[in-house]
Amino acid sequence: MDLPKVLIVDDDEIIRTLLRHTLGGEAYVLLEARDGRQALEVVAREIPDLILLDVMMPELDGMQVLRQLKSDERTCGIPVIIVTALTGEADVAASLEEGAIDHISKPFSELIVRTRVRAALRNRAASAAGDGTTPAPKRGRVIGFAGIKGGVGVTTAAVNTALAMTGPQRSVVVVELRESPGTAATQLGLMSGGNLDTVLSQSAGGGLNAATIGPHLRPHRSGIQLLAAPPTLDFRRGIEPRQAEHLLQVLSGMFDFVIVDLPGAMTPLTRNVLNACEFLVLTLELEATCIALSRLVFASIVSGRLRPDSVGALLILHQPSAGTLITVGHARGQLECPVIGVIPPCGEQNLHALKTSVPVVHSAPSCAAAVAYSELGARLMAERIAGLTF
Numbered sequence: 001m002d003l004p005k006v007l008i009v010d011d012d013e014i015i016r017t018l019l020r021h022t023l024g025g026e027a028y029v030l031l032e033a034r035d036g037r038q039a040l041e042v043v044a045r046e047i048p049d050l051i052l053l054d055v056m057m058p059e060l061d062g063m064q065v066l067r068q069l070k071s072d073e074r075t076c077g078i079p080v081i082i083v084t085a086l087t088g089e090a091d092v093a094a095s096l097e098e099g100a101i102d103h104i105s106k107p108f109s110e111l112i113v114r115t116r117v118r119a120a121l122r123n124r125a126a127s128a129a130g131d132g133t134t135p136a137p138k139r140g141r142v143i144g145f146a147g148i149k150g151g152v153g154v155t156t157a158a159v160n161t162a163l164a165m166t167g168p169q170r171s172v173v174v175v176e177l178r179e180s181p182g183t184a185a186t187q188l189g190l191m192s193g194g195n196l197d198t199v200l201s202q203s204a205g206g207g208l209n210a211a212t213i214g215p216h217l218r219p220h221r222s223g224i225q226l227l228a229a230p231p232t233l234d235f236r237r238g239i240e241p242r243q244a245e246h247l248l249q250v251l252s253g254m255f256d257f258v259i260v261d262l263p264g265a266m267t268p269l270t271r272n273v274l275n276a277c278e279f280l281v282l283t284l285e286l287e288a289t290c291i292a293l294s295r296l297v298f299a300s301i302v303s304g305r306l307r308p309d310s311v312g313a314l315l316i317l318h319q320p321s322a323g324t325l326i327t328v329g330h331a332r333g334q335l336e337c338p339v340i341g342v343i344p345p346c347g348e349q350n351l352h353a354l355k356t357s358v359p360v361v362h363s364a365p366s367c368a369a370a371v372a373y374s375e376l377g378a379r380l381m382a383e384r385i386a387g388l389t390f
Contacts, residue, residue, distance in 0.1 A: 004121050005046055007031040009039040009065070010054040010083070015106070019052060019083070022110040023117060025169070036060025040068060043075055050120050052104075052113075055084040055095070063098060070099040079120045083108065092211075102211045109219055115171050119210045119254040140171075140252040143380055144277040145314075146265040148284040148293050153316050155183050155261050156350070156359070157283050157343065160370070162224050162259040163361040164377030171255045172224045173217065175248070177273065178263045179239055182229035185218070189357030190226050193218035197230035200243060208246050210254050222362065227251075229261075241272030248276040257381070265297045274306050279385055282337065283314045288326055291334050298336040312340035312387060314376065338387025341376035344368040 006028045008019045033039035055062035069075045081102040082095040092103045145158040166172045176182040194216025217225040251258045262270045284290040346369035353360045360370045
């Protein structure tokens with residue numbers, strides 16, 4: 001299969017070099033043009049799969065190039081991402097109205113560029129697949145984390161697992177799909193930036209896409225990104241299930257893995273967005289009440305929403321509480337779904353992680369809990385997600 005061709009157009013050699021370095025580790029054929037006229041020559045000769053286009057260039061600027069591309073039936077279908085120092089709302093709107101699919105501001109994040117390029121190429125391949133010309137691309141895997149009851153540690157599990165899954169060739173986003181404030185931003189030390197409420201409110205008219213979602217994601221130094229829950233409590237706020245499902249579908253086109261921190265296994269929102277999830281991690285404490293409740297939850301989930309083999313249990317071992325703690329072996333026998341992970345207690349390390357906003361996977365990578373999260377991450381990335389063998 002031929003590699004996708006990506007054309008970089010910028011009159012600044014330093015910017016072309018940075019973009020070439022950013023995309024150099026990906027499986028692309030990289031082409032370059034130093035101005036608008038050369039760009040049109042390269043396009044006519046190579047017919048690239050994607051163009052990264054600067055706006056402010058001599059002779060023929062980026063907007064003129066974009067108009068010519070969109071007016072030619074041979075090139076009108078080539079997706080164009082504008083990469084520019086022009087960041088005003090009017091500038092972004094103008095480029096989108098002229099036919100660009102996305103807008104990246106300079107100075108840019110390497111992670112943002114790689115993620116947007118992947119998303120654009122996936123969407124182009126998906127459009128081609130609709131014409132029967134190429135096989136449909138594999139979209140990112142959406143994995144939900146939901147608790148049987150509150151206070152189990154779902155967000156902590158989702159954040160640490162996401163950190164364990166990230167890598168140079170893997171893009172991961174954590175989504176707090178909650179109507180009320182969450183804790184993921186605190187755990188990751190990402191206290192400023194956009195959030196779920198701003199994304200959904202600004203896209204109420206149906207404009208959910210990479211360009212409208214991207215500016216509200218909070219990048220973490222590890223490489224993962226966060227779409228945080230709203231920072232304030234508002235009882236009038238509600239998340240429309242169809243809108244939430246659409247959001248997850250868009251994100252699956254932008255990232256290799258979408259880790260969704262769900263509000264609870266039995267909430268109406270969770271039940272309605274399960275259709276967008278490829279796999280659900282039921283997070284529960286190793287405690288008799290949780291185990292008993294999990295059977296009811298599992299029955300509800302698999303009744304028309306997820307296949308039984310698309311659900312796995314993550315057992316969280318907190319400090320023993322008299323008379324309620326049971327063994328892992330007993331829990332495994334009582335559960336309707338396979339156990340895909342067991343997280344041992346790590347009280348001191350967890351406290352340190354919360355104080356420093358550095359999750360245990362990074363702050364104490366050799367502790368038993370961090371190792372367990374890493375093993376869980378590897379299991380969730382496998383082609384077939386299998387349960388633990390005891």
